[in-house]
Amino acid sequence: MGIADNSPVPRIAVIGGGISGLAAAHRILDQANRLNRSVDLTLIEAGNRLGGVIHTCERDGFVLEAGPDSFISEKPWGLALCRRLGLESSLIGTGDAHRRSFVVCQGQLQPVPDGFYLLAPTQLWPAIATPIFSWPGKVRMTADLFLPRKKRSGETEDESLASFVRRRLGREALDRMAQPMIGGIYTSDPEELSLRATMPRFLDMEQEHRSLILAMWRQRQKMLRSHNQQAAGPRYGLFVSLKEGMAQLVKALHTRLPPDSIRLGTQVSALWKKPSGGPWILNFGNGSQLEADGVCLALAAFQSAGLLEALDAPLASKLRSIRYASTATVNLAYSLEDIPRSLEGFGFVVPAIERRQILACTFSHMKFSGRAPHNRALLRAFMGGALQPEAFDYDDDEMIRIVRQNLQELLGIVRPPLFSLVERHAQAMAQYRVGHLDLVAEIEALAKRHPALQLAGNGFTGIGIPDCIRRSEECADRLLEALDTAHPRLMPPRVAQWSD
Numbered sequence: 001m002g003i004a005d006n007s008p009v010p011r012i013a014v015i016g017g018g019i020s021g022l023a024a025a026h027r028i029l030d031q032a033n034r035l036n037r038s039v040d041l042t043l044i045e046a047g048n049r050l051g052g053v054i055h056t057c058e059r060d061g062f063v064l065e066a067g068p069d070s071f072i073s074e075k076p077w078g079l080a081l082c083r084r085l086g087l088e089s090s091l092i093g094t095g096d097a098h099r100r101s102f103v104v105c106q107g108q109l110q111p112v113p114d115g116f117y118l119l120a121p122t123q124l125w126p127a128i129a130t131p132i133f134s135w136p137g138k139v140r141m142t143a144d145l146f147l148p149r150k151k152r153s154g155e156t157e158d159e160s161l162a163s164f165v166r167r168r169l170g171r172e173a174l175d176r177m178a179q180p181m182i183g184g185i186y187t188s189d190p191e192e193l194s195l196r197a198t199m200p201r202f203l204d205m206e207q208e209h210r211s212l213i214l215a216m217w218r219q220r221q222k223m224l225r226s227h228n229q230q231a232a233g234p235r236y237g238l239f240v241s242l243k244e245g246m247a248q249l250v251k252a253l254h255t256r257l258p259p260d261s262i263r264l265g266t267q268v269s270a271l272w273k274k275p276s277g278g279p280w281i282l283n284f285g286n287g288s289q290l291e292a293d294g295v296c297l298a299l300a301a302f303q304s305a306g307l308l309e310a311l312d313a314p315l316a317s318k319l320r321s322i323r324y325a326s327t328a329t330v331n332l333a334y335s336l337e338d339i340p341r342s343l344e345g346f347g348f349v350v351p352a353i354e355r356r357q358i359l360a361c362t363f364s365h366m367k368f369s370g371r372a373p374h375n376r377a378l379l380r381a382f383m384g385g386a387l388q389p390e391a392f393d394y395d396d397d398e399m400i401r402i403v404r405q406n407l408q409e410l411l412g413i414v415r416p417p418l419f420s421l422v423e424r425h426a427q428a429m430a431q432y433r434v435g436h437l438d439l440v441a442e443i444e445a446l447a448k449r450h451p452a453l454q455l456a457g458n459g460f461t462g463i464g465i466p467d468c469i470r471r472s473e474e475c476a477d478r479l480l481e482a483l484d485t486a487h488p489r490l491m492p493p494r495v496a497q498w499s500d
């Protein structure tokens, strides 16, 4: 980084060392570097490692993901960051041979019908042939082909996932597929989950095509045509990961940050300004302080609320109204010979109506290569979420017992695992409830009163890793712009664009 003439160097604090904080910090340095300017960056993390919920552990040749195991390739910001970090050759797609999943139906694993995408079929025949739905359920689903579209009061009108699916495809489609598939991603109650904030394309499909099934079918035809025409190049499928696990992304970001810019084991306890103005002041748990000209909060919304309480109570109150759910992962390592049935797929989801205490289970060794040594298997179950909050409070032994009991009933696995790993993510999954986007707009409007303060994290415009990266990069750009406006000498003239 070059040293800016005689201008003071802007001090920027990023609070939170998960993917949001890391992506923001990386973008700030990257942009400053491109413009040959200096910034004094500090990334502050309460824990003793970076990555937040991203946590890959290695043991006996297994690569265990205690948090996210992949990210979606359809949203470009994850892949783009990996490429900028030089990780392209480490990207791995899901195994082609077993690209299918199962859903538990009356105690049995049934394959998700071919072409079924999250909540609706793109092909009618597999959805009719599957035993997952009853005949009345199938007839009700096809009624979507004839039902009129719902008149909306405005383009941004919201609806819960449950209401939308019940209305278009019927109750069975909700209970048997949409709830476990989408509830599994968001660990949410479908009666509360905002479709506008999570999967707006389904609402738009109804407005554009009237029938969801027709819209999905047309989209599939279009996709097939464009795939056939696409130039050769790496295709990863819907989900991608990294050879060494998701922590490889964290490690790559870490190595791009100057070592003295990172403060681990440092909890920020308050964020304030003197009434006369001046820089931001960060209070740490140990009584020390840090001054910063700009701050990016890369935390859960309620954690940001806690820091902002004294400074801006209305903003803090809005931030607090974004709820979070807790979830736990239970990794179990097995000898392949102890698994009596072949696991030809990526895993299964469990509808709430099945009344089991696990939400889903990934067959990690089938989903991505290199996750288990030869002749070994790695299974990863999820517990908790908005619909089963009590399960999060069980101790490790109880969680392992419940997962093993379910694996015995569903997969016939009786033998104990070689070892297991339980990890809890307390209040880590933001719940985007109906009206979420309006709430975020109100938060953005209130936050604008503090231009050198940016709110990143998974509570606002997407919970997945690519969305977190996008938001953080936008926050970094806005922060640099605000500092440029507040201290014109700090940044070069506005001829350069911040974005790529």
Ligand SMILES: Cc1cc2nc3c(=O)[nH]c(=O)nc-3n(C[C@H](O)[C@H](O)[C@H](O)COP(=O)(O)OP(=O)(O)OC[C@H]3O[C@@H](n4cnc5c(N)ncnc54)[C@H](O)[C@@H]3O)c2cc1C
Pocket (backbone or CB within 6 Å): 015, 016, 017, 018, 019, 020, 021, 044, 045, 046, 047, 051, 052, 053, 054, 066, 067, 068, 069, 070, 071, 072, 266, 267, 268, 269, 298, 299, 300, 303, 327, 328, 329, 425, 428, 429, 456, 457, 458, 463, 464, 465, 466, 468
């Ligand atoms: C179990 C699980 C599985 C998931 N699976 C996927 C998946 O497969 N694909 C996908 O795309 N997404 C997945 N997600 C979602 C995605 O991983 C998260 O939304 C994202 O990683 C959140 O990153 P973050 O940096 O915003 O928050 P976090 O990772 O929670 O990081 C916030 C950091 O801030 C620190 N902190 C908190 N308070 C303070 C303070 N006062 N001072 C200093 N530091 C503080 C915390 O210690 C933490 O490290 C999953 C999430 C979970 C929990």
